[in-house]
Amino acid sequence: MPVEIITSLQNPRLKRLVRLRDRRSRDEERAFLVEGYREIRRALEKKVQIDELYFSKDWFLGSNEPSLIAEAEAAGAKLFELTKDAFAKVAYRERPDGLLGVAPQWQRSLSDILLPKDPFILVVEAIEKPGNLGTILRSADAAGCDAVVVCDPVTDLFNPNVVRASTGVLFSVPCVVEESSRVLEWLRARGIRTVATTPAAKELYTQAPLTGPLAIIMGSEQYGLSEFWLKNSDLPVRIPMAGQADSLNVAMAALITLFEAVRQRGLGR
C-alpha cells in the first residue's frame, strides 16, 4: 500500500495524536498511543492491533525500524511517514525514536481472567501516578502474576506514561479495571485469600503464608489502603522499615511483597 506522507504541522491527524495524550480524548475514541520501538514490538508480539503507525526516518536510532514497520503493516496498520518537524510535534517522549502507533483500547473484565489451580493475583487500589502503575505491571510480570486488578484507578491504564513505564508489559500481563466491592466478591467466590500490606499490621509479610490461592492488596500512594480493604482483607501484613518512613513507595512495596510470595511459592526453581 502507498504510504501517506505528512509534512504540514496543521494536518488534522497530527492534532488528533496530540489530543490522544488527554484521557478524555482517549476515552471518547477508545484508542491510545503506543510510542517507541520496544513498546510497538511488544504490542505486535502479543497480537495487539496497531491501527495506525506514524514514523519519521529522521528520528530512527537503529536499523531495525523498517522491518518493524513492515511487520506492523502486514498486521494491518495503516502507515504515515512524517517529516522530522511533524514527528517532533506528535512525539510524547523527550527523546523520540521516530515510531508512534495508535491502538484501540480493550476492556477485560474479571470473568476474562484465566485462573490456574493456585491463582497469584495482585490487586492495586486507586493508583495516582502512571509511572507507579507501569512499574507495578513490570513487577507483576517478573513475578509471574496471573493477573493485575486495578481498583478504582485515578490514572487510566492507557495513559502514555503507563505504556512507557510498563515497557510494553501492559500488552502481556492480564490487567482488569474493576470496583473494589466486585473484586472482593470475585476473589471470595473463588476461595482466593487476600493479604493486604499496611504499616499498621502486626505480622511481618515474610512470616505470613503466601502460598495457595493468593491476592496481594496494595493501597494508593497517598492514602494507603482504604477502609474497605483494611476491613475485608483476610490478613494484614507489614514490611519492616529501617529508615525514613516514606522510603518505600507503593511500587517498591508491591515488588518486595510479590517476590516474597515467589520465594514461598517456589517459583523459578
Place this chain on the structure above:
Amino acid sequence: MPVEIITSLQNPRLKRLVRLRDRRSRDEERAFLVEGYREIRRALEKKVQIDELYFSKDWFLGSNEPSLIAEAEAAGAKLFELTKDAFAKVAYRERPDGLLGVAPQWQRSLSDILLPKDPFILVVEAIEKPGNLGTILRSADAAGCDAVVVCDPVTDLFNPNVVRASTGVLFSVPCVVEESSRVLEWLRARGIRTVATTPAAKELYTQAPLTGPLAIIMGSEQYGLSEFWLKNSDLPVRIPMAGQADSLNVAMAALITLFEAVRQRGLGR
C-alpha cells in the same frame, strides 16, 4: 539578617543556580542544589549545611515554609527572596514549591564508614540514570544498609535528579564513591562476603546465605556486572524471572535482593 531580594532575571546569582544543574559547574564549585521542602527539611535534620536558601512565596504549597526558612537561617543559610518569575527561572522541577538551597558537596571515603559487627553493604557499579541511583538509595535506607558504595559512577551523587529521586535519603545513608578494585580490597580486608546478582548464576538469591558480613553487588543498567566483579565476587546469585527479560531494572533487582537479606538477617522483627 536582612533578606536580599532578587527581582532581575539577569541577576548573576540566578545564572549560577542554573549552571549548577551541570555536573562540570557542580564539580568546579564543589556545591549542589537541594530543591524542595522535603529535601531541605531532611538536609537540615541531618545537619547538612545549606549555604544559601532561595525562596519565593508565590510558589509555596503549604504554610510550613516560613518556619523551615527560619530554621535554615538559624543554621547559617544566607536567604534570598525571589519574585515568582525569578524563581521559575531557577527551579529545576516541573512543579516547584518555592524553595531551593545550595549546599557544599562532601566527600566520604571508605575509611569514614562505621561498620557494625555484621556489616550489610550495597555496592552498585557504574549507574547511569540518576533516578535509579536515587531509588537505590531509598531501598538501602529502607533495608537498613550500613553504607552504599558507588563504584565508577556515570552519574554523580549530587545530580539534582539523584537528590530528588532519593527524597533526601542522600543526606542520611552513608554513601561513598570509589574505584571497584579499592572497594574489593576494602571488603576483603574486613572479611565481608560479596554476593553478586547476575542472570547467568545457578543459585537463586533466596537459597544463598545472606547473613553475616555481607556486600550485595549490583551491575549497571545497560551492561550488568563488569568482568571484574563477576570474577571476584564470592557468590553469584540470580533472581527468578517469570516474564520479559527486562522487566526488572537494576533498582528493582537491588530492592528485591536487599529485602531477602533483611528477611534472612531477621531485621525488623
